[in-house]
Amino acid sequence: MTSRQPSLRASAWQAGGFVRDDTPTAEVERREAVIESLAGTVRDLIDATIRTTVEDDEVHRVRDDLAALVDRLRVSQLPGPAGVRYNTEFRSWNWGNAVVGAANGIAPPLRIVHDSDGCHADVVLGAAYEGPPGLVHGGVSALLLDHIMGETASGRRRTAFTGTLTMRYRRGTPLGPLRLEGRIVGEERRKIFVAGSISDADGVTVEAEGVFIQPAGTPTAPERPST
Numbered sequence: 648m649t650s651r652q653p654s655l656r657a658s659a660w661q662a663g664g665f666v667r668d669d670t671p672t673a674e675v676e677r678r679e680a681v682i683e684s685l686a687g688t689v690r691d692l693i694d695a696t697i698r699t700t701v702e703d704d705e706v707h708r709v710r711d712d713l714a715a716l717v718d719r720l721r722v723s724q725l726p727g728p729a730g731v732r733y734n735t736e737f738r739s740w741n742w743g744n745a746v747v748g749a750a751n752g753i754a755p756p757l758r759i760v761h762d763s764d765g766c767h768a769d770v771v772l773g774a775a776y777e778g779p780p781g782l783v784h785g786g787v788s789a790l791l792l793d794h795i796m797g798e799t800a801s802g803r804r805r806t807a808f809t810g811t812l813t814m815r816y817r818r819g820t821p822l823g824p825l826r827l828e829g830r831i832v833g834e835e836r837r838k839i840f841v842a843g844s845i846s847d848a849d850g851v852t853v854e855a856e857g858v859f860i861q862p863a864g865t866p867t868a869p870e871r872p873s874t
């Protein structure tokens with residue numbers, strides 16, 4: 648007999664990974680802008696670290712300076728990861744998220760636009776996202792598509808988790824400016840079927856299809872006007 652692993656419904660939603668937080672939207676947005684400016688500089692740091700050719704001694708001095716900055720941020724920390732919070736207006740914020748986290752210097756970050764057909768995002772991927780020379784790592788493509796397709800399924804009013812995601816890499820995806828898209832192609836009970844793609848200026852480089860599932864018992868907010 649096989650024992651079933653706990654689903655996200657049990658492990659994340661009910662255990663508090665999604666936290667109702669009544670911070671007013673204006674205050675969320677003020678703090679988000681502050682933390683986002685720090686994460687932007689961290690992102691520059693990552694790119695500069697990958698591409699630097701300065702002498703070894705200078706590398707060591709920069710490392711020591713950075714260690715001192717880390718100590719300053721450690722003075723006051725959350726006890727664990729940032730999780731997902733949402734307020735009474737269903738404004739949600741997930742500042743640690745690997746793809747859209749405002750506080751996460753390893754997130755590109757993706758700025759997702761919800762429209763009547765689904766979602767899209769324009770992003771510029773640099774040296775930190777390289778796999779084959781000059782090309783986006785295949786796992787990074789899957790990461791970004793997973794997220795934008797999950798947001799498409801979720802539609803800003805419910806949370807749908809990835810059940811199955813299938814990728815077709817049609818050709819190499821060059822580093823640089825890219826467009827990501829997701830659209831709902833069907834729904835059956837709690838299952839939402841989504842198609843997604845990554846394109847460069849010459850067309851589609853990666854196609855994906857996925858089944859996203861709204862865990863039983865999780866809330867659905869009223870419809871919101873599209874942005």
Ligand SMILES: CCCCCCCCCCCCCCCC(=O)SCCNC(=O)CCNC(=O)[C@H](O)C(C)(C)COP(=O)(O)OP(=O)(O)OC[C@H]1O[C@@H](n2cnc3c(N)ncnc32)[C@H](O)[C@@H]1OP(=O)(O)O
Nearest residue numbers: 654655739794797798801808809810811858860862863866
């Ligand atoms: C209101 C507040 C607003 C807050 C707003 C926040 C912002 C919101 C943005 C979110 C954006 C996220 C974007 C990132 C998306 C990730 O990256 S999520 C992380 C990766 N995914 C995971 O870790 C999921 C792990 N799996 C699980 O937790 C559970 O298996 C699932 C997926 C929740 C399903 O569990 P379950 O609900 O117990 O499913 P179950 O009742 O067995 O089956 C329901 C149906 O789904 C089907 N199904 C189950 N598993 C699968 C599967 N793996 N594949 C296909 N079909 C399946 C079943 O066959 C069944 O179908 P029907 O019988 O109805 O035809």
